[in-house]
Amino acid sequence: MTSPVRGGSDAAASGIAEPSLAELFRQHHGELVRLATMLVRSRETAEDLVQDVFAAIQRRAEALARPEEALSYLRSAVVNRCRSALRRQAVARRFHDLRDTDYGLAQGSPEAELVRDEERRAVLAALAALPTRRREVLVLRFYLGLSEAEIARTLGISAGTVKSSAARGLTALARILGEDS
């Protein structure tokens, strides 16, 4: 069951069929699961959250009035669900557990990669220790490569806040990783 994206757009005006929100969702399924995994640090939870967003969007086609913002909406919805999971389950408060999460790193890695995976784990543990908003900004910027304006739209904050959150987040990461000297 899919729900067409509503509202006028250039594509609609030109007669080009717009992808439904559900189709767009499927196209970006992998990206959204990866994004969620980086935020909640559990792939299983991430897949559940993304599935929940998909189910919610099916029930709620009217949620999107502007097709050009569909992908941004999906990312926002996934980020929201991640926050919800972290808050409701208090998972986010257990930093010591989070630092043990390896995201599947080192599974089947050749020996030469193991050292590198250890370094990556240190980076991910430092990322997990950041406040939620800073972590989200850094993941959206350094995984998805979004611009400040795109991140602002996704998180519902100003571009200035994106800039300051990214700067503070990177400073904190560098300090935790011992790179600030």
Next chain:
Amino acid sequence: MTRTEYRLTDALAAVASRIPEDSLHPLVAERPSRASGRRWAWHTRWLPSALAAAAVLLVIALAVAIPGVGAGRPFTDSGTGSSPPPFYVSVDWNDQILVHSTSTGHITAITPTPSWHDGGDFADTAVSADPSGRMFAVAMNDWDGSRTRIFTFSLTSSGQISGLATSTIRVPGLTSLSAALSPDGNELALAGIADTQPSAAAGTTEPGPPRLLVVNLRTGHIDTWAGPARSGGDDLIQDPTWSANGRALYFLVTHCRGGRIDGANNSVCPYNWPAGQEWIAVVPPGTDSLTVHRASAELPSGTSQAVVVPGPNLIVLSVARSARSMTIGEYTVGGKMIRTLYTGMPDADLESAHLSGDGSGRYVILNEDRSTVLGWISNGKLRKLSIRGPFGFDELLSNAW
């Protein structure tokens, strides 16, 4: 690109590479069964019926003994109100206080909470209004400080926020927060799960035991109740509601018996607690301790929330095991059902459903499925509100009229 930026990009790319497209579970059109994620333990009543009867008698005794409890304000239009308060206050995902016009749905004011610009990151939040609907209190658990911060403000007649102030009272950190501002606006009742710090050196916190706090906003004095003394499960305290005279508090205690810890170190019934009872705390003036009694025998299985309305009766949000649909019913405080007010969509996701009331207790708001259904209960129907958060942030975390 700095070394830190390079390392971060590399680490995130490595995580992404571990999740190839062909390893993803397919999206399914039907909403998946929640059973796997919500294996709360359904069980039969665990209290002897004699104790249940005694509890009901206790309620009657308390209603007689405590002025303002049981008598309350005249209240005849529970679920029948036709003219709700003009403004609806909520806190969104970005820790901003939003004020919506009830009639138009337009935002009349939006203000970041005072700590927001500091990069503060709040783990949980609750909003409460006084009976006049003009004075509000917002409680937020501060991620970094492991404390609950309190902000107060009032609303102008045009829906603007006025006098936003940060309390200097140091309140312990609580998650699963709910709050109630006393009728005179001087005390704030907070319920939730206390933060604990098993390792102060590591700066980490973990969810601890349940807590009911009564914070005197004028003197800073805090009364604390640590929940019922029992073993073999976890308790959650929530939904405090003041009696009309402000000397007693009703609240819900839900019990997860036989809960287990899953791989993520969470209780398997973190939110949809299987059994609940209404309790009463007598709040003495001054610094005397709270006196707490259990009031109801047992509320229906699957009770998620119970909001006291003047009378007093309870508005209970629960999910039936067989139908897997959400029901809102009116109950006596003793636990006897009076009527069904609303039945939600099938396979309701109680984790994202939230009941709240206005300061007078006359209007009960349902925020179902992350604002998909948002409205107040009236004559057995849900009157929808045209309220949405900013784009992409349509789940309003906490709300009050």
